[in-house]
Amino acid sequence: MIKFGVIGCGYWGPNLIRNFSRFDECFVKTVADLNEIKLKNIKKFYPHIEITRSADDIFQDVEIxxxxxxxxxxxxYEFARLALLNNKHVLVEKPMTSSYVHAQELVELSRKKNKLLMVDHTFLYTGAVKKIKEIVSCGQIGExxxxxxxxINLGLFQSDINVIWDLAPHDIAILLHIVNEEPxxxxxxxxxxxxxTIENIAYITLQYKSNKIAHLTSSWTSPVKIRKILIGGTNKMIVYDDIEPTEKVKVYDTGYTVVSDEEKHKILVDYRAGDVYxxxxxxxxxxxxMADDFLNAIINGAEPVSNMECGLKVVKILEAAEKSIKNKGKEVVLNGDN
Ligand SMILES: NC(=O)c1ccc[n+]([C@@H]2O[C@H](COP(=O)([O-])OP(=O)(O)OC[C@H]3O[C@@H](n4cnc5c(N)ncnc54)[C@H](O)[C@@H]3O)[C@@H](O)[C@H]2O)c1
Structure with missing residues (x-):
């Protein structure tokens, strides 16, 4: 039985505790939070779980x-670093850290200690994203x-991070998973x-060496909740609407062919709108x-889908985007010296 310690049982922590409690191979031994009320709520639902106000109790527990x-x-960063230094495997919520240097340091520490470091990019485990990956990988939509x-939605304004660090990790992780090219x-x-000065609305554009572009809109100040991703291919287009209760993913047999009329110096576009499924x-x-992937990686040494390299790339893009925002939209080359 693998014993886990959970740090933080605010909004998201209880979802992690609930899911890890469903496996026979592991159980949550201890939960740490500064907030007594939140700890008492956990104890009410899971009487066997030990509660503490100090994360250190988890790091020092050799059984965990x-x-x-x-x-x-x-x-x-600090919690993941202490956990790795105390020879524990780590599952950290998205984004891995709030700085690229810190994320790099954790990746190196994980390798040095030979302990797993994984980031919970939950969306990579949704049926919708798995299906989109399958459709794109088999070449159905073309290039x-x-x-x-x-x-976007009327979201909770965070006090330690801006809207891109809160919402865009989801979209960036999905983008990196689906598009087989680094921006x-x-x-x-x-x-x-x-x-x-913490941004509540942001627009990120990612440019590629090849003929593709990505654009992400994040906002805590929209009257309606929208969770939509459109992916355009040379053959077909995909619309993923996460708010839809059913039919979240739709594949449109829609496309166009461009013909240049050199004599008239015009572009002629021939549209095609076929079936939708x-x-x-x-x-x-x-x-x-996601919990299953983490467990499988610990028990069988399998490579998780949302591995630390993915977490690192997400932080790199977020940091570059923040730099660009602070410089009024200046282009930041991802592997450059700027
Ligand atoms: N994967 C997802 O879809 C998803 C969804 C929501 C949130 N998250 C992530 O989960 C994390 C938590 O978000 P949340 O919305 O639950 O926040 P939250 O503020 O509701 O919960 C954070 C908890 O951490 C506790 N805490 C703060 N300092 C502490 C300390 N020093 N020791 C122990 N506990 C401490 C707080 O008391 C609080 O209960 C964030 O990283 C967020 O990005 C992920």
């Missing part, structure tokens, strides 16, 4: 093999030309409507799939 971190983002995502550069703009998607709870 893995630490699950669901604290505010600004604490991810990807654009990836356009909108993730070349980032251009981002954003605005803060509060006194603390909605594939059947796996309904398993994504968080259960």
């Amino acid at each position: 093999e893995g630490v699950i971190i669901a604290s505010p983002v600004s604490l991810h 990807i030309q654009y990836f356009d995502s909108i993730r 070349y550069s980032v251009i981002a703009t954003g605005i803060s409507h509060t006194d603390n 909605s594939p059947k998607i796996d309904q398993t709870e994504a968080l259960y799939g």
Whole structure:
């Protein structure tokens, strides 16, 4: 039986505790949180779980093999570092850290200690994203030309991170998982409507060396909740609407052919709008799939889907986007010196 310690049982932590409690191979031994009320709530539902106000009790417990971190983002690095230093496997919530240097340091420490470091990019385990990956990988939609995502709602303003660090990790992780090419550069703009200069609306554009583009919209200030991703290929286009209760993914047999009329110096576009179909998607709870992946990686040494390299790349793009926002939309080359 693998014993886990969970740090942070606010909004997301209880979902992790619930899912890890479904496996025979493991159980949550201890939960740490500064908030007594939240700890008491956990005890009410899971009387066998030990509760503590100090995360250190988890790091010092030799019986605990893995630490699950669901604290505010600004604490991810320190908690993950201490867990690895105490020879524990680590599952950290998205984004892995709030700085690229810290994420790199954790990846190196994980290798040095030979302990697993995984990031919970939950969406990679949804039936919808798994199906989209399958459709794109088998070449059905052709060459990807654009990836356009909108993730907006009347969201909780965070005090330690801006809207891109809160919402865009989901879209960036999905993008990196689906598009088999690393973006070349980032251009981002954003605005803060509060006194603390923390942006609540942001637009990120990712440019590629090849003929594709990605655009992500993140906002905590929309009257409606939209979770939509459009992926355009040279043959077909996909619309993924996560708010839809059924038929979240639709594949459009839509496309166009461009013919240049050199004599008239004109571009002629021939449109094609064919059938639309909605594939059947796996309904398993994504968080259960993620927990299963973490366990399988610990027990069998399998490579998790949401591995630390993926977490590292997500942080790299977020940091570049933040830099671009602070420089009024200046292009930041991802592997450059800027
Ligand atoms: N994967 C997803 O879809 C998803 C969804 C929501 C949140 N998250 C992530 O989960 C993490 C937590 O988010 P949340 O919305 O649950 O936040 P939250 O503020 O509701 O919960 C954080 C908890 O951490 C506790 N905490 C703070 N400092 C602590 C300390 N020093 N020691 C122990 N506990 C401490 C707080 O008391 C609080 O209960 C964030 O990283 C967030 O990005 C992921």
